[in-house]
Amino acid sequence: MFRPGDVLSYPAICPKERTALQRGMNFRLRSGRTVILMSLRRGAPYADRVEDDGHILVYESHEQMEAQAHALS
Numbered sequence: 001m002f003r004p005g006d007v008l009s010y011p012a013i014c015p016k017e018r019t020a021l022q023r024g025m026n027f028r029l030r031s032g033r034t035v036i037l038m039s040l041r042r043g044a045p046y047a048d049r050v051e052d053d054g055h056i057l058v059y060e061s062h063e064q065m066e067a068q069a070h071a072l073s
């Protein structure tokens with residue numbers, strides 16, 4: 001069992017949620033939970049992070065990155 005705020009790998013969470021999760025935010029799954037997929041690895045394409053002992057999530061959307069790229073062109 002996992003709890004809100006737990007960090008799980010993609011292969012670990014998909015069977016628990018009984019679905020193939022899509023990138024980004026997955027709202028109202030069969031379990032009733034919302035799952036946010038993000039990468040905390042070095043070199044990740046977005047500057048996502050968790051702060052304040054897991055109480056604050058800073059999530060940079062791929063749409064935001066695309067909008068910024070479009071504004072610069």
